[in-house]
Amino acid sequence: AGIRTLCILADSREISSGPEVISYLKMSLGVKVEVCSLGGCDYIVSSRLAVERKSQSEFANSANRSKLVDRIQHLQHLFDRVCLIIEKDRIKQGETSRTFQRTRYYDSTLSALISAGVQVLFSSSQEETAGLLKELGLLEQRKNTGIDVPTEVKGHKQEVMQFYLSIPNISYITALNLCQRFDSIRQMANSSVQVISARAHVSAQKAEELYRYVHYMFEAEMVA
Amino acid sequence: MAGIECTPVRAGASSVPCGHAIGSEKWRGTELARLLQGKIKLVFEDGLGLVDFHLSNRTCILYISESDLVSGNAFRRRLVRFRKACNLNGIVIAEKTRLSDQYYPPVQNFVVLELGMALLPVTNQNEAAQLIFNLVQERSREGNSNPFMRKKCFQLPDASLLQTVQKIPGVGKVKALQLLQHFPSIHKLSNASVAQLETVVGRTIALSIHSFFTQ
Numbered sequence: 319a320g321i322r323t324l325c326i327l328a329d330s331r332e333i334s335s336g337p338e339v340i341s342y343l344k345m346s347l348g349v350k351v352e353v354c355s356l357g358g359c360d361y362i363v364s365s366r367l368a369v370e371r372k373s374q375s376e377f378a379n380s381a382n383r384s385k386l387v388d389r390i391q392h393l394q395h396l397f398d399r400v401c402l403i404i405e406k407d408r409i410k411q412g413e414t415s416r417t418f419q420r421t422r423y424y425d426s427t428l429s430a431l432i433s434a435g436v437q438v439l440f441s442s443s444q445e446e447t448a449g450l451l452k453e454l455g456l457l458e459q460r461k462n463t464g465i466d467v468p469t470e471v472k473g474h475k476q477e478v479m480q481f482y483l484s485i486p487n488i489s490y491i492t493a494l495n496l497c498q499r500f501d502s503i504r505q506m507a508n509s510s511v512q513v514i515s516a517r518a519h520v521s522a523q524k525a526e527e528l529y530r531y532v533h534y535m536f537e538a539e540m541v542a
Numbered sequence: 543m544a545g546i547e548c549t550p551v552r553a554g555a556s557s558v559p560c561g562h563a564i565g566s567e568k569w570r571g572t573e574l575a576r577l578l579q580g581k582i583k584l585v586f587e588d589g590l591g592l593v594d595f596h597l598s599n600r601t602c603i604l605y606i607s608e609s610d611l612v613s614g615n616a617f618r619r620r621l622v623r624f625r626k627a628c629n630l631n632g633i634v635i636a637e638k639t640r641l642s643d644q645y646y647p648p649v650q651n652f653v654v655l656e657l658g659m660a661l662l663p664v665t666n667q668n669e670a671a672q673l674i675f676n677l678v679q680e681r682s683r684e685g686n687s688n689p690f691m692r693k694k695c696f697q698l699p700d701a702s703l704l705q706t707v708q709k710i711p712g713v714g715k716v717k718a719l720q721l722l723q724h725f726p727s728i729h730k731l732s733n734a735s736v737a738q739l740e741t742v743v744g745r746t747i748a749l750s751i752h753s754f755f756t757q
Contacts, residue, residue: 387689394692420665425673429680432633432660434690439654440638440663446647457655474757481709481754486702504755507732531699533729536722540700 324349324455325465326363327490329356336360336371342448349452352469354490357483358392361451362491364458364465365519366398371447375407380423390436396489398521401437401454405447463519465491467498478503485531487524495519507532560682563674564596577671582678592624593632595674598681601631603674611642611649618652625657633677635670638663707731710754712747721751731755 328340328351343349356362361369370393376382393400431438441447458464471479475497482493499517500506506514515525558564562583569575570586578584590596595603604624610617624632634653638646646663653661664670680688706728707718724742725731732755739748 390690391693394690420669420672422672422676425676426679428662428673429676430688430690432662432677433680434688434692436690437654438660438662439650440646442643442647449647453651453655474754477709477711477754481706484702484706484709486697486699502756503728504732507729507755531703531728533727534699534703536700536703536726538719538723540698541704 322459322464322466324452324459325469326351326361326451326455327356327465327469328353329360330354332360332371336444336447338444339371339448339451342445343451346445347448347452349455350469354469356490358389359396359490362465362489363401363451363455364461364463365491365495366463366521367401367454367458368393368397368399368489369401369403369451369454371403371405373405373407374418377404377427378418378421378424380421383423383427386427390431390434394434394436395487396492398524399437400435401439402431403439403441403447403450405441406443408443467494469494471497485528487527492518492520492524558596558598560598561678562598563678564590566590566594569594572667574667574671574674577668578674581671581675592620592627597674597678601633601677601681603677604632604634605670606634606636606649608637608639608642611636611638611645621653621657621659625659632659634659634661635673636661636663637666637670639665703728710751712750717743717747 326343326349328343330353332340333353340351340353343351359368360371363369370389372386377386390400390402428438439450441450455464471494478497479493481503482488482496483490485493488496495518496506500509509517511522511525511529514520514528515522518525518528520528562585563578564585564587565575565578567586567588567590575584575586592604593602594605597603604621606617621632621634636642636646636649636653650661653659662673664673703722704715704718707713707721708715710718713721720742721731721739725734725738731751734752736745736748736752739751742748743751
């Protein structure tokens, strides 16, 4: 243990919004970064942990409230653990640093996040964010929840991935675990809650949710 | 068990009524206490040990000042003792100023990643008062009003199921419906033989569905 390279999944949109985060992770920190379309999630650091990255100004702007709520709620449904990194805005050349005005909205949002069990981290730059992502990944590795499946999906497996991703509340990493750790969809569908939980690296509760979906009896009247 | 000195919680201090907070005696007369008193009911008590403030609902505040941060590791021992002594939710508030800024990242790694506690930066006692006020408000809110809480959704999965079946190559909405009417769950559909599938769809599609599930 410990020798395995750390692997982190990054959403393709992060290439434009956080290019330095990804390059620091790859170049300076030696982390394997797989860029994929994660659909509503910035980084996946382990089988159960999603990390959302927000600039301080974006986070502090109350006009973004409903967007933030939707996003975090979405992540809470998909992952056992959710972490939010609030990153200081980059100061462009020639711009003097603006003093950040702390508002009531800012404090009440932080309070609500903490009380909902969301982990909140503060970063002063994209470089520091990369360091935090690595630390989070190492911690998850020590808890044996790190990403240790092949992240590349080829041929027939791509279609299988799309099938798993269409299941409600299944994250990209869970779909990947299902895809790589079961020989076939049939094998997964015939598995018990315990086996699904162990192979897909999900909580018993999540595994049971999936089991119920697989065994749910369709009624055409419900979609008419 | 832990001696009196190690007990961070005075008996009863964990059940603080709504809109109240219990503050350690050492905060009496401070700027922070003065600012809080106008907004919440703050009661001072002796012998809170490691804790600076008890909020309602098993939550308490441990405060790290600018000079604590700058002057070394004494506060680390305090936090570790707190973590070992009780299972209350500890929120650490730290004064992150121009002077203490450089000490913040390692402290964050220690508090959040190693100890698993929450750490929130403020620049002065004024900001701390505002933050503690909001934390008290949050704790006394009705259970369902936190928008970030995990909510159970009681959506029937029929529509999703129809979507999922359409992810099988060669299966559109019409075939998905026909398939689900004969094999009403993913479990049944994935276990259907080619011959069984052929009663619903053509041989080519039946073969491709079968191989999709078994490959």
